Amino acid sequence: MSSFAEYVLGIKDKLNHGGLRTGAEKPVPYGLRIDVEDGGTTVPVTLYEGKKGFSAVVAGKAGPLKETVEGLLRGAPPVGNTVGKPYGFEDLTGYEAGWIGTDESGKGDVFGPLVVAAVAVKPDTVAALTGIGVKDCKQLSDKKAGELAGQIRRICAGQYQELLLLPERYNSLYAAMKSEGKNLNHLMAWAHARVLEDVLEKVPCRFAIADQFADVRFVESRLMARGRAIVLVQKPRAEQNIAVAAASVLARDAFLRNLALLSQRFGLELPKGAGSQVNEAIPRFVAAHGKAALKEVAKIHFKTFEGVL
Structure with missing residues (x-):
């Protein structure tokens, strides 16, 4: 069985993917209250951990946002005119086909x-x-x-x-x-x-x-x-x-x-990101393969290469 923390993350993901935003969180006896927001409207959702498992209770005034939250938690499609629309399409229509x-x-x-x-x-x-x-x-x-x-x-x-x-x-x-x-x-x-x-x-x-x-x-x-x-x-x-x-x-x-294939090809671990591990890896690579080979493994316009090339 999943943990309560995993249950909370799953609920938040379901709400976020439904186009809603999860806001403030507050611990309550045997659970956690999360504010679910859409524009200027907020609906509190309380998630409980009990002997019979996990549950969710949607409070707040009746309206499109509350209906949408309840529908998403049931697995139903969103309702209302703008509430629950995919992110970025809140003011659009006609996108529903894909x-x-x-x-x-x-x-x-x-x-x-x-x-x-x-x-x-x-x-x-x-x-x-x-x-x-x-x-x-x-x-x-x-x-x-x-x-x-x-x-x-x-x-x-x-x-x-x-x-x-x-x-x-x-x-x-x-x-x-x-x-x-x-x-x-x-x-x-x-x-x-x-x-x-x-x-x-x-x-x-x-x-x-x-x-x-x-x-x-x-x-x-x-x-x-x-x-x-x-x-x-x-x-x-x-x-x-x-x-x-x-x-x-x-x-x-x-x-x-x-990135892994490049590391394998050149026999050196090429780290992700742009931090200290990268700075340490560059001289090792140059020592093994020369400066000219850097263009085959790295984006050489980075400031990291000033003074190297």
């Missing part, structure tokens, strides 16, 4: 590739992805991300795309962009637009959502005919949307697997 989410991994990692993924979801796949616990990869262990990635690829077969830019290709593209007076955001926009277009070729869709990492026009300007015909939502923390969360898991899994 939409696409994009996300990336490796952008802030010195070693390893940049991976950008796109996933198309429909009502049945939304339910399936939610059911297996898909969430923003930053909330998952590497092992769990790998397990979920395999399940996502099965559930969304033929409805996703992964763009892998190994360091050598990434560095070449970055240099080309820089020579045109562009920066990393332009490269990111190109990559997001490409995977979005690739999925649109497989799955006709009218809506898409991505994390807003720069001026919204960056991605829009890179879209081709198919992409320009859709409604593209760009919002901070877009990983709260299940399609973007699924894309984040696929991208993270592909990043980790390819």
Whole structure:
């Protein structure tokens, strides 16, 4: 049987994936009270741990938010006009048939590739992805991300795309962009637009959502005919949307697997991130393979390489 802490996390995930935000928490006798919010409305949900197991009690005034919370906890679809809509689509209609989410991994990692993924979801796949616990990869262990990635690829077969830019290709593209007076955001926009277009070729869709990492026009300007015909939502923390969360898991899994392959190829462990472990690994790599080989394993525009190259 799962622990009460796991039960609480499961309830919060279900509410978050239903488009709601979980706020303040307060311990109560035999349980925990959580405020569930949507805009200016709040409904308290109390989770109890008893001899017969776990339970949830939804309090507050009757209304769309309370109905939605009760429905989500029963496993029913959200109700109401804006309450319970997927993150990013609160003010939109017509997305219900399905939409696409994009996300990336490796952008802030010195070693390893940049991976950008796109996933198309429909009502049945939304339910399936939610059911297996898909969430923003930053909330998952590497092992769990790998397990979920395999399940996502099965559930969304033929409805996703992964763009892998190994360091050598990434560095070449970055240099080309820089020579045109562009920066990393332009490269990111190109990559997001490409995977979005690739999925649109497989799955006709009218809506898409991505994390807003720069001026919204960056991605829009890179879209081709198919992409320009859709409604593209760009919002901070877009990983709260299940399609973007699924894309984040696929991208993270592909990043980790390819980082491991590079480590194996060069016989040295290439660490994640951009911290002290990376700073220590660079001279070891140079001693073993020379400076010229860095472009094959690392994103050499990082300030980490000032004075090295």
